[in-house]
Amino acid sequence: MRRLPRLFFLRAIIVVTFLTLTGWPSRAQSTLQVPPEWNKALDTLAEKIAATAKPARTFSLDVRNISSLNAGDVSGLRQTLVEDLTGLGFSMTQKVPGEAQLQLTLSESAEDYVWVAEIRHGEAREVVIVSAVRNLVEKAGAGKPSLTLQRKLVWEQDERILDFGLVPNGNAAGASILVVLQPDKIAFYDHRAEAWHLNREIAIPHARPVQRNVGGRMDLQAGTATLVDGVCVGEFQRPETVTCKSVPSVPDADLALMQGNIVEGHAALASNCSGSPLLLSTGPGDWTEPDFIQAYEDRNQREPIAQPIQFPGPILALWPSEDGKTARVVSRNLQTGAYEASTVSVSCGD
Amino acid sequence: MKLRPFLYLAAISVVLSAAGPLRPARRPRYGGTLRVEIGAIVHSLDPAVAAANPEEAGAKAELDALLYDQHSEDGTFVGTAGSGAFRVSAWEAGKSAVFAANEDYREGRPFVDSIEIQMGRSAHDRMLDLELNKADFAQIPAELARQAADRGVRVSASRPNELLALVFLMGRGATENARVREAIARCINRAAIVNFILQKEGEPAGGLLPQWSSGTAFLFSTEADARSAKEIWAQISPSPKLVLGYDSADALEQSVAERIVVDAKEAGISLVSRAIPASEKANVHGGSESPTPHNEAIHADARLVRLRMASPLPSVSLAAFIDRLGPLAVINGSPLPKSASPEDVYDSERSIINGGSVVPLVWLPQVYGLSARVRDWKQPAAGESWPLADVWLDSTTDAH
Numbered sequence: 001m002r003r004l005p006r007l008f009f010l011r012a013i014i015v016v017t018f019l020t021l022t023g024w025p026s027r028a029q030s031t032l033q034v035p036p037e038w039n040k041a042l043d044t045l046a047e048k049i050a051a052t053a054k055p056a057r058t059f060s061l062d063v064r065n066i067s068s069l070n071a072g073d074v075s076g077l078r079q080t081l082v083e084d085l086t087g088l089g090f091s092m093t094q095k096v097p098g099e100a101q102l103q104l105t106l107s108e109s110a111e112d113y114v115w116v117a118e119i120r121h122g123e124a125r126e127v128v129i130v131s132a133v134r135n136l137v138e139k140a141g142a143g144k145p146s147l148t149l150q151r152k153l154v155w156e157q158d159e160r161i162l163d164f165g166l167v168p169n170g171n172a173a174g175a176s177i178l179v180v181l182q183p184d185k186i187a188f189y190d191h192r193a194e195a196w197h198l199n200r201e202i203a204i205p206h207a208r209p210v211q212r213n214v215g216g217r218m219d220l221q222a223g224t225a226t227l228v229d230g231v232c233v234g235e236f237q238r239p240e241t242v243t244c245k246s247v248p249s250v251p252d253a254d255l256a257l258m259q260g261n262i263v264e265g266h267a268a269l270a271s272n273c274s275g276s277p278l279l280l281s282t283g284p285g286d287w288t289e290p291d292f293i294q295a296y297e298d299r300n301q302r303e304p305i306a307q308p309i310q311f312p313g314p315i316l317a318l319w320p321s322e323d324g325k326t327a328r329v330v331s332r333n334l335q336t337g338a339y340e341a342s343t344v345s346v347s348c349g350d
Numbered sequence: 351m352k353l354r355p356f357l358y359l360a361a362i363s364v365v366l367s368a369a370g371p372l373r374p375a376r377r378p379r380y381g382g383t384l385r386v387e388i389g390a391i392v393h394s395l396d397p398a399v400a401a402a403n404p405e406e407a408g409a410k411a412e413l414d415a416l417l418y419d420q421h422s423e424d425g426t427f428v429g430t431a432g433s434g435a436f437r438v439s440a441w442e443a444g445k446s447a448v449f450a451a452n453e454d455y456r457e458g459r460p461f462v463d464s465i466e467i468q469m470g471r472s473a474h475d476r477m478l479d480l481e482l483n484k485a486d487f488a489q490i491p492a493e494l495a496r497q498a499a500d501r502g503v504r505v506s507a508s509r510p511n512e513l514l515a516l517v518f519l520m521g522r523g524a525t526e527n528a529r530v531r532e533a534i535a536r537c538i539n540r541a542a543i544v545n546f547i548l549q550k551e552g553e554p555a556g557g558l559l560p561q562w563s564s565g566t567a568f569l570f571s572t573e574a575d576a577r578s579a580k581e582i583w584a585q586i587s588p589s590p591k592l593v594l595g596y597d598s599a600d601a602l603e604q605s606v607a608e609r610i611v612v613d614a615k616e617a618g619i620s621l622v623s624r625a626i627p628a629s630e631k632a633n634v635h636g637g638s639e640s641p642t643p644h645n646e647a648i649h650a651d652a653r654l655v656r657l658r659m660a661s662p663l664p665s666v667s668l669a670a671f672i673d674r675l676g677p678l679a680v681i682n683g684s685p686l687p688k689s690a691s692p693e694d695v696y697d698s699e700r701s702i703i704n705g706g707s708v709v710p711l712v713w714l715p716q717v718y719g720l721s722a723r724v725r726d727w728k729q730p731a732a733g734e735s736w737p738l739a740d741v742w743l744d745s746t747t748d749a750h
Contacts, residue, residue, distance in 0.1 A: 066561075066568065107565040110662040114565030114692045127569060129693040212378070212458030212739070287378070287740075288728045 034076045038113075041132035042077065045115055046084035048128035049102065053119050058091050059100035067108040068134075074106060077115075098122075108134060147306040148347050149280075149295055151329070155180060155189075155196065155341040161330045162216030162227070163317060164341040170237030179236050180341065181225050183214045186232050188239035200239040204230040205246040221322055267320040267327045269346060278305075278346060280318065280327050287314040291331065293344055309344060378726060382743035384462045385721075387471040387479055387488040388412075391444045395431065405599070408658075409469075415735030416449055416465070419456060435460045435739035445469055461726075461742035473601075477503060480719040486743070487727075487736075488719050493602050495717040496549040503719045510553050510560050510713030511732040513657040513671075514606060516594070517679045518707045522651040524590035529582050531706040534592070534652070537579035537617040538610055540572050543712050547605045551717065555710035558657075558671055558699050563732070564664040566696045570703060570710070579617040591620045595650030598625035603654045606711065624650060653678075654711075659732035665690040667732065668698060679707040 034042070053059065061082065065074045081104065082092055093099060100121040107114045113132040118125060155164060155178060162181045169175035169190065178189040178196050185203050189196035206229055216227040223242075225232040234242030267280045283292045293315065294308035313334035320327055326345040333340055390409035393399070395417070411427075416436045418427035431438065435457070436449035449465040471479070473494060479485035480503045490498050490505065499505045516538070518525040525531055540554035553560070556570030583589060594610060596603035607623035614621035655678070660670035669685035682705035683698045690698075702708055720727055723744045730737055 067565075105568065107561070107568065109565035109664060109692060110563045112565075112692075116566060116569065118569075127696070129566065129691075129696055131692045209454050209456055209458060212461060214458065287726050 034073075034080050037133045038077065039080060041113075041115065041130045042080050042084055045117055045128065045130045046081060046088060048130070049085065049117050049119060050088045050090065052126045052128055053090070053100060053102070053121075056100035056119075056121055057089065058093050059102045059119070060095040061092050061102045061104065062095070063104045063106070065106045067106045067113055069106055069113070077106065078104070147295065149293065149306050149309045150345050150347055151293075151309050151311075151342050152345070153340055153342045154178065156333070156336075156338045158338055161316075161339040161341050162214065163218045163225070163319065163330065164328060165218055165220045165236075165321075167220050167236045170235065177237065177239065179218065179220070179225075181216050181218050181227075181232075183216070183227070186225055186242065186244060188236075188242075202232065202239075202242055202244050204232060204244040206230060207246050207248075215317070217317075217319065267318045269320060269324060269327060280344065282315045282318055283308075285314065287316075287332070288334075289314060290334065291315040293318070293327075293329065295346065306346070311340075378461050378742045379745060380459075380461050380463075380742070382462050382723075382745070384465045384724070384738065384741060384743065385468075385484070385486045386465055386738075387468045387476045387485045389471060389473060389476065389489065391470040392447075393444050395438065395441070412736050413447070413449075413467070416738060436465060439464065455739070457739070460739035462738070465738060477501070477719065480504075480721065483721055485719075486721040486724050487738070487741075490717045490719045491602060492551045492714045492717050493548050493605070495551040495715075498717075498719055504722060504724075506718045506720055506727060506729060507551065508716040508729040509562050509732075510715050511563075511659040512714040512716065513555055513558065513560075513659075514603070514711045514714060515555070515558075515655050515657060516610070516652055516709040516711060517655050517675060518652045518709075519650065519678055520680050520707075524592055525651045527586065527590075528706050529586055530590060530592070531709075533579045533582040533586070533617065533619055534610075534614060534621065535706065535709045536575045536582070537613045537619060538709065538711065539574040539576075539613050540711055541574070542613075543606055543609055547602070547609060548712060548714070551715065553713040555713045556703075558668060558702060558708070558710060559664045559695070560659075560713050563659065563662055563667065564695060564699070565692060566699075569696065570699075574613065576613070576617050579619065583617060583619050589620060590651075592622075592651045593649055594621055594623045595626040595653035596623060597654070598627050600654075600656075602714075603656075607654055626650065626653065656714075661733040662731050663688065664692070664695045668695060672702070675708060680705065681707060 061078070063074065063078045069077070085092070095101060100119060103118040103120070105116045105118070107116055109131070111131075112134050115130050115132060117128050119128070154166075155161075157180070159182055162183060164178065164180045166176050166178055169177045172190075176191050177199070178191070180187045180189070183204075184206070185201050187201040188199045190199045191197075204227065208229070211228060214228060216225065218225040218236075220236055223234055223236050225244075229248070230244060230246050232242055232244040236242065269278045269280060277297075279296045280293050281296060283289075285291055291311045291314045292308040293311070294304035295306045297305055311329075311331045313332040315329055315331045316339075317330040318327055321343070326343045329342045329344055331340050331342065332338070388409050390405045392406055392410050392413060395410070395413060414427040415421075415434070417431045417434045417438065418429055419433040420429050421427045432452065435452055435455045437452050438447065439450040440446075440448035446469060447467045449467070451460045451463050453459050468485075471488070473491050476485065476488035477490060477494065477498050480488055480490075480498070481501050490503075492507075495505055495507060516534070518531050544550060544552050544554055554572035555567075556572040557564070557567045559567060561567035594607050596607040598604075604623070604625065611621050611623050655675070657671050657674060659667040661667050665686045665688050668683075672681055672683050672685050675681050681702055683702045686694055686698055703710070716729070718727070718729075725742050725744050727741050728737055
């Protein structure tokens with residue numbers, strides 16, 4: 001049997017002391033970890049617990065997560081609640097028979113997170129509940145293959161998006177305009193104070209109800225937006241010059257034409273890694289499933305050359321951008337129901 | 351509308367083993383006829399004609415949803431038949447119907463050209479036709495979902511959104527004693543109902559809302575406690591003989607009622623099950639203008655009731671349940687506003703459960719069988735109708 005090295009216990013004490021002092025961040029640090037909306041909900045929960053738990057001043061705390069929160073969130077929430085309760089004059093102990101017990105269950109409903117505190121003292125059991133906003137933070141995973149696809153979410157809205165793009169603002173040097181094409185209108189947004197603000201929207205007249213899977217595409221340089229039975233023309237850098245009108249259509253033929261690229265779900269990009277062009281492709285699913293984009297060097301290649309990018313719903317359109325370096329992607333988030341406009345680009349990693 | 355200027359960067363780490371050579375995405379195509387089979391017999395699509403029984407009412411509502419563009423706050427459809435995604439092109443009352451796509455539908459023409467509906471098809475026939483590819487879409491009883499899947503039927507199940515509950519009917523002397531109700535509630539083995547009768551296609555229910563909707567269902571116990579049921583029953587003197595009613599046309603209700611009788615017997619409780627004909631069931635279901643829970647022809651102290659959620663929102667579904675159960679039993683609760691907090695919803699739910707007149711048993715999903723060529727079928731959320739206007743048929747998988 002090996003003997004413990006000399007100074008083991010001394011080292012252990014130092015490590016434990018260090019962890020005790022540094023492993024528990026201050027309230028300010030935990031506040032950074034927990035979004036303000038959640039902090040507010042925890043404050044309310046702590047106050048409810050305090051009002052319900054009296055006269056007990058000490059209890060054990062057990063936290064159970066049955067929601068989609070990740071371990072990091074759970075840890076942050078637990079810590080914040082402990083700090084809130086400590087601030088209200090309570091102290092936490094190990095579970096001791098006869099002492100009050102606090103069971104916090106992190107749950108979720110159809111709408112929000114639901115945080116349930118059960119306070120047990122002997123036979124008595126009290127329940128207090130708060131709700132907290134869900135879908136507050138979207139996390140990014142990290143993979144570092146030699147070639148990486150990156151997605152940047154540009155815009156999301158509840159109404160359907162057919163295409164989108166960014167053009168220089170012709171009326172303000174150095175600024176950009178976001179153009180969003182929808183089945184019934186084209187909208188122009190100015191970027192001010194780190195947010196997009198609606199500048200102008202122009203209705204697209206239709207002679208008859210729109211098709212269920214209407215397609216549409218913009219050519220930003222040419223200044224055209226084309227739908228099956230409508231067209232918008234003008235200088236997109238100067239939205240005031242854009243006009244839209246209804247045009248005659250032969251639905252089936254036009255739809256097939258319009259969907260050509262969508263059905264294929266491919267976009268060719270110029271790669272800045274190997275020098276050879278890249279082909280981006282969507283997944284084979286339908287509009288009820290999450291989707292993905294992956295990159296190939298040629299059409300017959302079996303294995304993708306980068307980790308695919310996941311989308312939380314179907315990709316509805318995939319177009320190469322005018323510069324050939326990025327792709328414009330319109331997708332639908334099946335969790336929120338929102339339509340999302342993103343750009344996908346390729347970077348060369350180590 | 352939410353604004354997100356260039357803030358989102360996702361680097362991806364999920365590996366997809368299915369990634370092969372480029373495969374075309376399956377995107378919608380127009381055309382084809384969707385063959386639908388339903389168990390109910392719908393006699394009339396006239397909105398002024400009330401459905402004769404709840405099953406017909408449910409099926410009629412699904413058909414109406416295809417024909418009407420709008421409905422009022424109480425859920426009834428308004429406007430003109432044919433303003434919706436489809437129009438009636440053939441109708442044989444109680445037997446079959448053909449709905450044609452509405453070219454001018456406000457939300458866009460449906461993908462399929464038409465829907466052929468066969469009515470009055472038994473669960474067995476529906477499963478067989480799905481298996482033989484003679485039907486594209488049919489509802490399958492939850493208890494048969496596993497069997498259907500084993501037989502190669504493509505099955506789509508929703509989240510559990512239909513509650514099967516035991517309700518002690520008001521005005522019955524025997525069950526006015528809270529101890530009687532408690533003894534029966536405690537003896538029921540919900541796990542056995544889920545595992546053996548439902549073949550695990552469901553969940554034990556302790557509250558009136560499922561966990562996914564309220565987030566608080568875990569606070570309600572679903573455990574059986576035969577010993578305490580026996581103790582409570584032993585204290586009741588004289589011990590009554592009780593009758594548990596179930597819908598004579600509902601095989602699942604019958605199986606569950608018989609299982610509860612077995613559980614009760616083990617606890618020494620005198621309980622028998624009895625089928626209630628559809629004509630009498632309409633009364634206790636609140637289907638008529640003036641429910642008659644005192645109707646002696648029913649001869650039941652308690653009965654099984656199916657409660658379908660009206661919405662994913664817990665407050666909305668709970669309010670609908672309270673409305674539905676009010677005429678049947680003494681309910682300790684009143685409808686909550688739509689904006690009620692989770693705590694308010696829980697308190698209301700707890701109050702009803704503690705009242706003891708309603709004993710939740712199991713949560714059931716809505717299960718549908720689909721043919722291989724049906725694409726873009728998405729389970730409707732609780733309270734929503736079949737989204738058949740979004741469904742399209744994959745021409746590469748032909749119907750036989």
